[in-house]
Amino acid sequence: MESQKDQMSALSYLDIHTHLRTSSHESVVVSSLSVEEISQKTLIGSYSCAGIHPWWLEEISQEVVDHLKVNILELASKGKLWGVGETGLDRLYPEFFDQQKELFLWHLDLSESLGLPLIIHNVRAGSDFLEIIKEKKPTVPWLFHDFRGNEELVKNLLRLHESCYFSFGISIDNSPQIRELLPQVPLENLFLETDNQKHLDIHEIYLRASEQLHLDLDFLKSQLWLNFKKINRQVQ
Numbered sequence: 001m002e003s004q005k006d007q008m009s010a011l012s013y014l015d016i017h018t019h020l021r022t023s024s025h026e027s028v029v030v031s032s033l034s035v036e037e038i039s040q041k042t043l044i045g046s047y048s049c050a051g052i053h054p055w056w057l058e059e060i061s062q063e064v065v066d067h068l069k070v071n072i073l074e075l076a077s078k079g080k081l082w083g084v085g086e087t088g089l090d091r092l093y094p095e096f097f098d099q100q101k102e103l104f105l106w107h108l109d110l111s112e113s114l115g116l117p118l119i120i121h122n123v124r125a126g127s128d129f130l131e132i133i134k135e136k137k138p139t140v141p142w143l144f145h146d147f148r149g150n151e152e153l154v155k156n157l158l159r160l161h162e163s164c165y166f167s168f169g170i171s172i173d174n175s176p177q178i179r180e181l182l183p184q185v186p187l188e189n190l191f192l193e194t195d196n197q198k199h200l201d202i203h204e205i206y207l208r209a210s211e212q213l214h215l216d217l218d219f220l221k222s223q224l225w226l227n228f229k230k231i232n233r234q235v236q
């Protein structure tokens with residue numbers, strides 16, 4: 001059974017981070033649960049992640065935050081989640097920064113205590129994450145989704161925590177800096193994603209990335225599956 005699933009997976013696209021609920025037989029997705037889904041403890045597909053997104057703090061009360069934490073803790077400790085997050089730090093929302101950091105550290109502790117990957121939203125907070133790694137010395141994989149940092153940040157993060165992964169999506173299309181960065185990211189630390197981009201097809205992202213990296217599409221697909229398996233082995 002397991003090997004059949006693996007064979008099917010080898011042909012599929014892995015979308016490591018999405019908030020969309022459009023299913024496709026061509027892809028396997030890691031879904032980040034919404035406020036409603038966490039509230040109702042609804043899981044999506046085989047790989048769900050739950051966390052409190054820093055942007056949500058603009059819209060939800062402390063009471064809702066507390067309720068979400070209870071449900072995330074329950075889902076995670078019952079083994080229902082693939083990962084913890086999306087959580088993180090966003091310097092474009094400075095008025096919530098202290099609360100973001102407190103919540104990020106809560107997610108970090110949860111991911112460490114249960115041995116689950118941490119899915120991270122980082123906007124202009126690279127140095128904050130470097131400081132946190134130095135202090136907390138995480139052991140579980142950290143997945144920076146829609147990564148917008150530079151080569152130096154990639155190197156510094158990997159130097160301090162070798163289980164850092166970097167995922168890219170729409171930025172391969174709309175950011176020349178990210179297109180330049182892509183070949184500098186070690187292939188064994190790379191993932192691709194649709195995130196919240198309704199009109200973005202994961203197949204298109206893989207095509208763009210394979211062009212940019214001068215790699216055969218099937219090779220890229222199998223490499224990202226290897227990366228996924230490496231994470232799954234590490235957290236088992």
Ligand SMILES: [Zn+2]
Pocket residue numbers: 017019032086145195196
């Ligand atoms: Zn996201």
